[in-house]
Amino acid sequence: MAIPAGPVIVSMGVLFFLSGLVVNLIQVKSKLSNSMRQFVVFCCKLIAFIKGVHGKLVNLQAICFVLVRPLSKNTYRKINRVVAELLWLELVWIVDWWAGVKVVCIFVLTKPVIISHYYNSYLAVGQNPFGKEHALVVSNHKSDIDWLVGWVLAQRAGCLGSALAVMKKSSKFLPVIGWSMWFSEYLFLERSWAKDEITLKSGLQRLKDFPLPFWLALFVEGTRFTQAKLEAAQEYAASAGLPVPRNVLIPRTKGFVSAVSQMRSFVPAVYEVTVAIPKSSPPPTMLRLFKGQSSVMHVHLKRHLMKDLPETDDAVAQWCRDMFVAKDKLLDKHKVDNIFREQEQDMGRPIKSLVVVISWACLLIFGALKFFQWTSLLSTWKGMAFSAIGLAIVTFLMQILIQFSQSEHSTPAKVAPSKPKNGGEPSSGTGQDKHK
Numbered sequence: 001m002a003i004p005a006g007p008v009i010v011s012m013g014v015l016f017f018l019s020g021l022v023v024n025l026i027q028v029k030s031k032l033s034n035s036m037r038q039f040v041v042f043c044c045k046l047i048a049f050i051k052g053v054h055g056k057l058v059n060l061q062a063i064c065f066v067l068v069r070p071l072s073k074n075t076y077r078k079i080n081r082v083v084a085e086l087l088w089l090e091l092v093w094i095v096d097w098w099a100g101v102k103v104v105c106i107f108v109l110t111k112p113v114i115i116s117h118y119y120n121s122y123l124a125v126g127q128n129p130f131g132k133e134h135a136l137v138v139s140n141h142k143s144d145i146d147w148l149v150g151w152v153l154a155q156r157a158g159c160l161g162s163a164l165a166v167m168k169k170s171s172k173f174l175p176v177i178g179w180s181m182w183f184s185e186y187l188f189l190e191r192s193w194a195k196d197e198i199t200l201k202s203g204l205q206r207l208k209d210f211p212l213p214f215w216l217a218l219f220v221e222g223t224r225f226t227q228a229k230l231e232a233a234q235e236y237a238a239s240a241g242l243p244v245p246r247n248v249l250i251p252r253t254k255g256f257v258s259a260v261s262q263m264r265s266f267v268p269a270v271y272e273v274t275v276a277i278p279k280s281s282p283p284p285t286m287l288r289l290f291k292g293q294s295s296v297m298h299v300h301l302k303r304h305l306m307k308d309l310p311e312t313d314d315a316v317a318q319w320c321r322d323m324f325v326a327k328d329k330l331l332d333k334h335k336v337d338n339i340f341r342e343q344e345q346d347m348g349r350p351i352k353s354l355v356v357v358i359s360w361a362c363l364l365i366f367g368a369l370k371f372f373q374w375t376s377l378l379s380t381w382k383g384m385a386f387s388a389i390g391l392a393i394v395t396f397l398m399q400i401l402i403q404f405s406q407s408e409h410s411t412p413a414k415v416a417p418s419k420p421k422n423g424g425e426p427s428s429g430t431g432q433d434k435h436k
Contacts, residue, residue: 057087058176061183074211077162077185081212084184085161089353090360092155095148096349097357100294101284103152103347106340108302129303131157134210134266136259136306137217138320139273140248140327141224144285146275149297150217153273156347162210165217166200166255187216193254200255204262215271216263220256220320221249242321247331251324253317260316264306274300274327276334300330300340 061083069076095101107130131154139146147165154163165181169190172182182188187203189196207214223229229249237244260270276298277283284295310316334340 057083058180058183061180065183074209077211080184081161083161084180085155086356087180088151088160088163089155089356091148092152092160093353093357094289095145095152097354099284099289099292100349101145101289102294102296103149103299104296104339104344105153105299105301105347106344108300110302110304110308129269130271130301131159131213133213133268134207134263135213135215135269135271135303136263136267137215137271137273138220138256138323139217140275140324140331141219141221142275142277143283143297144224145289146219146224147217148289149275149299150215150273152347153299153301154215155353156350157215159213159215162212162214163217164207164214166219166259189255191222196255197258200258201262204259207263208266216259216267218255218259220251220253220324222252223249225249243325243328245324245328247335248324248328251320253320256320257313257316260306260309261313264309268306270304270306270309272302272304272323272327274302274330274340276300276331276340278338279335280338298334298340298344 061080064076064079064083068079095103107128109129137150139150143149150165151160151163154160162184164184164186166187166189167181169188172178172186172188185203185206187200189199204216207216225248230245230247233249234244234246236242237250242250278296278298281296282288282293284297288295310319330340
């Protein structure tokens with residue numbers, strides 16, 4: 001499959017390489033008024049990041065996919081982890097350094113870690129296992145940037161390049177970012193269990209021989225939290241005799257049950273993540289991030305041993321529902337206390353993403369200056385028109401990304417008006433977000 005796809009993938013990568021170069025030229029030569037300075041600084045950095053760096057890195061992923069993967073899948077995965085980390089660090093930089101989002105986290109181990117062997121390293125009693133083991137990550141979907149917060153946590157744990165997720169099928173067609181996710185073995189579903197059951201099982205089994213620790217994120221609520229969706233979930237729960245949620249939606253358990261069934265033999269832990277936003281902080285959105293506006297997010301991360309989960313599918317489904325009932329109560333307490341615990345830890349902002357961004361910026365600016373010495377692109381009307389078209393395309397793509405991330409544009413979960421099916425599930429969805 002890799003060889004026939006090669007010409008298309010590489011040619012698309014070259015196209016984005018060239019468009020990224022044009023945008024970088026605009027960054028160097030544009031002269032704008034002081035009133036637009038802040039907006040231009042953001043646009044230039046963002047454009048260089050999205051089009052210049054991402055286009056080149058995705059192109060490298062495509063080349064490795066075509067040339068390396070057919071020979072050695074493990075070698076390809078190790079190379080791709082490094083490339084993907086360089087790519088995702090640009091987004092981590094936006095969270096940490098551009099917008100200055102403060103992520104405060106509490107880590108909870110249900111049982112102490114015994115001396116174990118994890119991927120050529122040893123964990124002593126009480127040592128932090130996060131980032132040193134395979135894990136299934138299950139989170140509520142509180143904000144538009146929960147997926148980015150997951151990347152921040154993965155970066156702190158040292159496994160950003162192998163952070164995966166279950167997403168809707170159309171996500172892989174999202175320019176640059178979606179393509180890179182496809183190369184990184186994200187799982188893409190159609191939100192129809194009849195079609196997705198086989199896809200999910202085969203995708204999970206492919207991870208069995210993954211050579212490095214990975215996190216696989218699954219949003220079992222199936223969509224992002226909004227007040228309208230909460231009211232629909234509450235109405236359904238009341239009619240079905242289920243606990244009425246106050247801060248979360250009713251989880252769909254089929255995807256979770258399938259994941260546990262397929263991954264039980266090679267994934268040692270389930271990470272239960274609860275995301276909350278303190279009352280004093282505005283809800284974080286992609287648009288706020290791009291404007292450089294800060295927010296605060298509180299994260300409660302609890303580690304469960306996979307071997308402690310029930311054996312039967314029905315019991316696993318009930319375990320998932322019970323987890324969200326407990327999560328609802330935890331969020332009730334957070335509303336009162338405005339914190340999860342006194343032992344919450346500020347995640348800080350490591351300098352690694354800043355170093356990567358500065359390095360790429362220097363490289364891109366140097367290349368652009370050299371290119372200006374060789375050509376006179378912006379000295380002709382044709383060149384200026386070509387540059388303007390390139391900038392318009394980038395602006396359009398960024399608008400797609402922003403709209404794609406907004407809660408109000410996500411597809412609501414289907415809520416049955418009658419009695420619950422399949423042990424209390426509101427629908428037959430797999431649990432992936434319709435608009436991640």
